[in-house]
Amino acid sequence: MAFVGFHDQTENLAQRSKGPSLLDSTAYGNLFGQFRQALGAWAVSEVLIVKHINISPDIARNYTNRSHEIFTIQMLGKKLYIVTAPEDVAAVYKNTVSLGFDGHLNDLLVSFGFGEEALRKAWHTPTPGDHNYIPNNPINPDQVNFIHHTEETFKMQLLPGPRMDTIGSAFLEALHQSVQFDHLGFCTSAPPQAPCKHISLYDLCRFTMVDAATRSLFGSHLHDINHCVVDHMLGFNDYAWQVFFRLPRFLGLGVSEPQSHLMDTLRQFVQLPQEKRAQATWAIQTVLQSSEHVGIDLESRTSVLLMMFWAANSNEYNIAFWVIAHLLYDEVLKDLVVQETEAAWQSGALDIKYLFSHCPNLEAIFNEALRLNGGAMVSRIVLEKTIIGGKELQPGNAIIMPSRQLHTNEKVWGSNPREFNPSRFLKHKTMTRHSSFRPFGGGITYCPGRVLAKHQVYGLIALLFHRFEMSLVVGEDGKKPEFPVLNDTTPGLGITGPLKGMDVKVEVRER
Numbered sequence: 001m002a003f004v005g006f007h008d009q010t011e012n013l014a015q016r017s018k019g020p021s022l023l024d025s026t027a028y029g030n031l032f033g034q035f036r037q038a039l040g041a042w043a044v045s046e047v048l049i050v051k052h053i054n055i056s057p058d059i060a061r062n063y064t065n066r067s068h069e070i071f072t073i074q075m076l077g078k079k080l081y082i083v084t085a086p087e088d089v090a091a092v093y094k095n096t097v098s099l100g101f102d103g104h105l106n107d108l109l110v111s112f113g114f115g116e117e118a119l120r121k122a123w124h125t126p127t128p129g130d131h132n133y134i135p136n137n138p139i140n141p142d143q144v145n146f147i148h149h150t151e152e153t154f155k156m157q158l159l160p161g162p163r164m165d166t167i168g169s170a171f172l173e174a175l176h177q178s179v180q181f182d183h184l185g186f187c188t189s190a191p192p193q194a195p196c197k198h199i200s201l202y203d204l205c206r207f208t209m210v211d212a213a214t215r216s217l218f219g220s221h222l223h224d225i226n227h228c229v230v231d232h233m234l235g236f237n238d239y240a241w242q243v244f245f246r247l248p249r250f251l252g253l254g255v256s257e258p259q260s261h262l263m264d265t266l267r268q269f270v271q272l273p274q275e276k277r278a279q280a281t282w283a284i285q286t287v288l289q290s291s292e293h294v295g296i297d298l299e300s301r302t303s304v305l306l307m308m309f310w311a312a313n314s315n316e317y318n319i320a321f322w323v324i325a326h327l328l329y330d331e332v333l334k335d336l337v338v339q340e341t342e343a344a345w346q347s348g349a350l351d352i353k354y355l356f357s358h359c360p361n362l363e364a365i366f367n368e369a370l371r372l373n374g375g376a377m378v379s380r381i382v383l384e385k386t387i388i389g390g391k392e393l394q395p396g397n398a399i400i401m402p403s404r405q406l407h408t409n410e411k412v413w414g415s416n417p418r419e420f421n422p423s424r425f426l427k428h429k430t431m432t433r434h435s436s437f438r439p440f441g442g443g444i445t446y447c448p449g450r451v452l453a454k455h456q457v458y459g460l461i462a463l464l465f466h467r468f469e470m471s472l473v474v475g476e477d478g479k480k481p482e483f484p485v486l487n488d489t490t491p492g493l494g495i496t497g498p499l500k501g502m503d504v505k506v507e508v509r510e511r
């Protein structure tokens with residue numbers, strides 16, 4: 001990947017004006033040389049310049065003398081403001097007037113294959129007199145443009161309420177089917193009848209979570225069209241960053257094949273008569289109907305579904321993996337969590353609401369795992385001159401809030417911010433609302449799937465420990481293998497998994 005357009009001269013705007021300090025290319029060179037990637041994507045202009053950034057938390061912090069002041073990276077005449085101080089992050093999220101997201105969303109749509117003509121239609125606000133204006137539109141009563149309608153529709157589907165409960169129940173139902181001792185062939189080479197199996201924890205989390213999420217959104221339709229749909233989604237996820245950075249196809253990208261399989265599958269799904277795609281959730285049905293009204297072409301319709309399908313699948317298996325890995329490496333934590341989750345089983349059924357309100361240890365471990373493994377870089381575009389943290393941000397530039405830096409801010413998390421220590425959240429419950437803890441972003445793009453994600457991860461953990469005795473496979477010397485290392489070698493778009501080859505092997509017995 002090329003890094004282009006960094007200015008050569010060192011310039012500290014902070015000394016000359018109210019603008020943020022400029023991180024020059026010299027510091028940048030060191031930064032690339034010394035550290036592995038914590039990478040983000042953003043769009044900085046209408047000509048769709050997509051760049052990536054490799055910011056070491058330490059260098060970035062040192063650059064502003066550990067002050068967490070906003071600093072700037074200059075490229076191709078544009079500025080990128082890096083915002084990491086909690087109060088500045090809060091101010092960015094709060095500002096929905098002079099800081100926007102639509103430009104970034106537009107670029108994401110293009111990256112996923114949304115066409116130019118479709119974009120024009122999709123951003124158009126329906127107005128009386130348009131050939132496709134529907135008075136008293138039952139699907140889009142607020143008469144907002146297709147893009148905002150799609151966002152609103154997913155929020156209505158995913159936020160707590162009957163619609164989210166439907167997805168949550170379908171997800172758990174699918175897990176009940178897939179998490180069975182005799183059906184673990186996808187994550188072990190042991191024969192089905194073996195009384196004890198050594199399984200790959202990562203494969204277990206990946207397959208069961210994506211399978212269940214796919215069924216909860218689309219019923220069995222996608223599986224019926226393509227029985228390898230889960231494998232394709234996993235393959236796509238492994239390389240999804242290549243889509244975000246729009247790497248040229250001639251490079252023979254890892255993402256191309258799974259993306260093309262997923263597009264084929266979703267295209268066939270979109271073309272099904274409405275009555276034949278009836279198992280899909282309300283949001284998917286609604287977005288498809290709305291896209292027909294607006295006249296969005298088939299390819300663009302399919303690509304928007306792929307984007308939503310991906311959003312629903314990109315983080316959960318990774319976070320489930322980290323939580324379970326920590327439990328397996330720490331017997332005391334495991335016993336506490338098993339005790340908490342077992343109490344949620346009533347007459348053979350799992351009471352998910354009980355899990356939400358009666359499992360403080362599970363909750364603290366979940367939050368701590370989100371803190372340490374989140375690599376999202378939430379962005380905004382400056383629409384009008386804006387003052388944040390005493391600095392003047394200029395229109396046309398982009399803001400990035402890298403969660404890795406927020407989540408390891410020593411001023412907030414103490415002198416050992418990289419240490420896994422769930423008691424941070426156990427002792428200080430309000431830390432989940434701190435502006436330096438933003439695993440789900442915030443403001444206008446605050447993740448609508450955040451409650452469902454918890455539902456899914458808690459559900460998997462409760463089910464696994466209810467059905468199986470699970471323990472770490474130790475080495476021949478009786479020692480625990482090294483705890484897996486977070487994979488930060490490719491650009492992280494959210495929660496990242498372990499480095500390749502650093503899986504957790506688990507001994508599983510039926511309870």
Ligand code: HEM
Pocket residue numbers: 151154158308311312313315316319376377378379438439440441442444445446447448449450452453494495
């Ligand atoms: C642990 C799990 C999850 C994490 C860490 C996570 C993280 C995030 C983050 C950081 C954002 C903000 C992105 C931005 O502002 O650029 C976001 C947005 C979003 N998430 Fe999640 N997410 C998770 C689960 C889910 C699930 C389960 C779904 C759907 C079923 C989902 C759907 C979405 C959607 C649709 C958006 C875009 C919201 C908008 O632009 O209005 N997420 N997520």
